[in-house]
Amino acid sequence: MQDTALSRPAAYSYIRMSTNLQLKGDSRRRQLELSEQYARENGLELVADFQLEDIGISAFKGANLAAGSALGAFLQAIRGGKIPTGSYLLVESLDRLSRQDVFSSLSLFTEIIKSGVNIVTLADRQTYAAGQTDFSQLVLSLAIMSRAHEESRTKSYRLSEAWTSKRRNVSRRKLTAQCPAWLSLTADKERFIVLEDRAAIVQRIFEESASGIGNYSIARRLNKAGVQPFGRSQGWQISYINKILTNRAVLGEFQPHRLFEGRRMPEGTAIPGYFPQVVSEELFLRAQAGRTQRRISGTGRKGYLITNLFSGLARCAYCRGPMHLLNKGHGPKGGTYLVCDTANRGLGCERTSWRYDDFETSFLAFVEEL
Secondary structure (H helix, E strand, C coil): CCCCCCCCCEEEEEEEEEECHHHHCCCCHHHHHHHHHHHHCCCCCCCCCCCCCEECCCCCCCHCCCCCHHHHHHHHHHHCCCCCCCCCEEEECCHHCCCCCCCHHHHHHHHHHCCCEEECCCCCEEEECCCCCHHHHHHHHHHHHHHHCCCCHHHHHHHHHHHHHHHHHHCCCCCCCCCCCCEEEEEEEEEEEEEEEHHHHHHHHHHHCCCCHHHHHHHHHHCCCCCCCCCCCCCCHHHHHHHHHHHHHHHCCCCEEEEEEEEEEECCCCCCCCCCCCCCHHHHHHHHHHHHHHHHCCCCCCCCCCCCCCCCCHHHHHHHHEEEECCCCCCCCCHHHHEEEHHHCCCCCCCCEEEHHHHHHHHHHHHHHC
8 A cells, every 4th residue: 555655646447347368458547547647747646566457357337346356446546535635546547447437437426536636537637626626627528428338338239239139140151160079050140060070989978977877087088099089189088088077968958158247157048959969968967967966976075174285296206297175985995195197087197006094194294393
């Protein structure tokens, strides 16, 4: 936070971009340079240890004011008396602060300047200060904030209408080229075709899951058999097996999503028959039933009583792959072990395992001596 003993007034640069894509458009660099230039030319001390950046956050519904946002933290600091009176908040334009309706935007605007913090819009070099903002400036600020809200509302409406139109025409033209790894979109964008070799792998995964084989064993079998994984992964991963087994796209369903406040959220209801079906519903349900049964009665890690101090830290001395915790349940050969993930997935490393309790005891005794 800014030291109040500084001889020069403090300046805080606020940067907001609704999407990360704007970073590629040099938006962040431009806003930073404008702030640095203004502070230099006007004898201000630009505060570097209180970063005010809301990246990938929209101001249309006030998400940049919520808890956890940079602007929200700045407002809390103002209310707590931690921002010196006479400080400056530097923004490229007022629409960086808010794109809400004009009354909500005006409330934010007046709260900041009434607290003794000046707002500077760098694009037009306007300064809004408590007790000094005249009527013409207030009218200008209202016009800018109203226009920003209307632009955002219009954009939101158009995007919604465009998406609705696409959904209406989904039988003639697909919504997006993105599709599961076992499908491919035709050049005319009217239908998906099945990549038969990959679809056969998907069917195999479901058959094995339905027959009682767990994700770990399925991944290991595929790796042992030399089956090439989808994408660029080095071997089949347990997490990807799980992703396939829970993906209703195998039944032909498509769940549209959209980015909302930087997060991917479902949009509307799932569309049946959008993709070619590669797994029968009967097989899909049998696989889900098998997964549920294994979660209830199978072996494996069962909660907080099983710890792993070395999660993400331990590495195999042979291949440098990560060491994972494996619970073999009860019995003479049971217990928990640290095992090489590469060996676990059948990718060629020596299968060396350490009983976890013995390893932890030895390691902590060694550390104690140090």
